[in-house]
Each structure stands twice: as structure tokens, then as C-alpha cells.
Amino acid sequence: MSGECQFRLDGKVAIVTGALGLLGRRHCEALAQASARVIATDLDAGACEDFAGSLRARGCDVAGIGADITRPDDVQQLCARTLEQWGAIDVLVNNAALNDAVESPLTASDASRFENYPLALFSRVMDVAVTGTFLCSQAVGRHMAKRGRGSIINIASTYGIVGPDQSLYAPPDGPQRFFKSPAYPAAKGAVLSFTRFLAAYYGAHGVRVNALSPGGVRNGQDAFFVERYANRTPLGRMAEPTDYQGALVFLASDASAYMTGANLVVDGGFTAW
Numbered sequence: 001m002s003g004e005c006q007f008r009l010d011g012k013v014a015i016v017t018g019a020l021g022l023l024g025r026r027h028c029e030a031l032a033q034a035s036a037r038v039i040a041t042d043l044d045a046g047a048c049e050d051f052a053g054s055l056r057a058r059g060c061d062v063a064g065i066g067a068d069i070t071r072p073d074d075v076q077q078l079c080a081r082t083l084e085q086w087g088a089i090d091v092l093v094n095n096a097a098l099n100d101a102v103e104s105p106l107t108a109s110d111a112s113r114f115e116n117y118p119l120a121l122f123s124r125v126m127d128v129a130v131t132g133t134f135l136c137s138q139a140v141g142r143h144m145a146k147r148g149r150g151s152i153i154n155i156a157s158t159y160g161i162v163g164p165d166q167s168l169y170a171p172p173d174g175p176q177r178f179f180k181s182p183a184y185p186a187a188k189g190a191v192l193s194f195t196r197f198l199a200a201y202y203g204a205h206g207v208r209v210n211a212l213s214p215g216g217v218r219n220g221q222d223a224f225f226v227e228r229y230a231n232r233t234p235l236g237r238m239a240e241p242t243d244y245q246g247a248l249v250f251l252a253s254d255a256s257a258y259m260t261g262a263n264l265v266v267d268g269g270f271t272a273w
Helices: 022-033 045-056 072-086 119-147 183-205 223-231 241-252
Strands: 013-017 037-042 062-066 091-094 150-155 207-214 263-266
Touching: 013 022, 013 072, 013 119, 022 037, 022 045, 022 091, 022 241, 037 045, 037 072, 045 062, 062 072, 072 119, 091 119, 091 241, 119 150, 119 183, 119 207, 150 183, 150 241, 183 207, 207 241, 241 263
Parallel strands: 013 037, 013 091, 037 062, 091 150, 150 207, 207 263
Antiparallel strands: none
16 A cells, blocks of 8 residues: 555544534544545534535535533434444544633633632533543444444643643733643643553554644734744744644554554644753
């Protein structure tokens, strides 16, 4: 098989959770452009179908299905509808997460300090990123194991590997109001451990499980933050939303056939020093 063919996803069916997010949309596009048939799922069913329709207009084979991945019944229905429509699930991208991002005004307050961080928000972040990944992997993994093949890709983060550099978030002209919370790093660290568990559990069944750890993505943050993050990164910039598409297709495709239990870090070198 040629290298070019190994990166193709012709005939494969992929589910992407958190499909309406900044990277979720790009994940769907990347898989569809590699000729996969994609199920884009997120909370808002109508918005999922609208997004899927925009990709179908570009010649892609994409369907939108609404689901709350923290609810077992929703996850089971998501799998059942995918199998009813396309007969198989070859790729699962566990992308859904809640991120208390610096660009979000909802968390840009003293509530983001560890001492003040609300238990309810901590639990919600863990529920989406960890419980949701567990439920989707359980439902889809069972199907993949019976078929003897499949690829599960868990989207982690550099903050699952290293602790947040809180100085990045301190404005140059006033007191620091936003602190990266404990919830997101804790959730992504759990995702990495869960990836290794699944890889060991499913390896004998032909199911590969890997993590993809992206770095920070430029998305309307304050100029001081973008500059500091870029200076903290050997490549000298934040990521663009498209910077992870090649890595995702690699993990989904036969090009990574002998890869499982790994964490593919794509962060511009952020964790290299």
C-alpha cells in the first residue's frame, strides 16, 4: 500500500463529538476531506445538521446528530443512528470538552482562582471531558471490538502534560483576574490516562486508541496573551485551527496502524522547554 493511500479514509465512518466547537468543526472537515463519512454531534441538533449541510454543499458526506454525551441513553441512540445509516463505526474522535478559556468573559473573574473555583463548574468540566469520553468509548469500543478494528482518538491538551503557566494570563496594566482553572488540566490528564487504559484493554481486539494533545489556538484573545504565548513557544506563534487536521487524519488512518496508547503532541514546541 502506498503512503498516499494509507492516509485516505475512503469508506470509513467517523463520529466527532463536540463538533460545533472551534476545533471540532476542523476535525469534521479534515476527516470528510480524507473521504470519511462523518457524523458531527453536539448538543444542538439543529446546529449540527446546519453544519453538516454546509459540508455536504462542498461535496462531503456528513450528517449531524444532536446528543448529550454525558447521558448514556443519548450516546446509545447516537451509535444506533450511526449504525442504522452507515452500518459501521470505524473512527471515534472524543473531542467534546468545556474549557474555561481566557477569551471567555464568563470565567474572567476572581471565581477562576483555585481558592474560589466552584465545585459545580469543576464537576461539569469533568463530566463532559471524562464521563463523556468514557461513555462514547464504551459504546463505540464494544462495536469496534466485535468487528476487530477501529481507531479511537481522544483529544487531550498540553495542559494534561504540564501545569498552566499562570503568568501568561496576567495583563500588563492591571491585576490578574483570570487564572487557568484546575478543572481543564485535571480532565485532560484523566483523558491521557484513560487513553492508555483503553489501548491496553482493546489492543488484542484490533482497536487502536491514541490521544492528540493540541497547544493553544489563536481565537480572539487579548494581544498581550497572544504575544506571551508565542514567545513561550519555540515556533513563535499560537496554533491556527487548521494546524491539527493532518495529525488527526494520521491517527484515524492506516498510516498509524502500529500506533496505540500514544500521545501525539502538536504544540509548536510549547512543552519542549
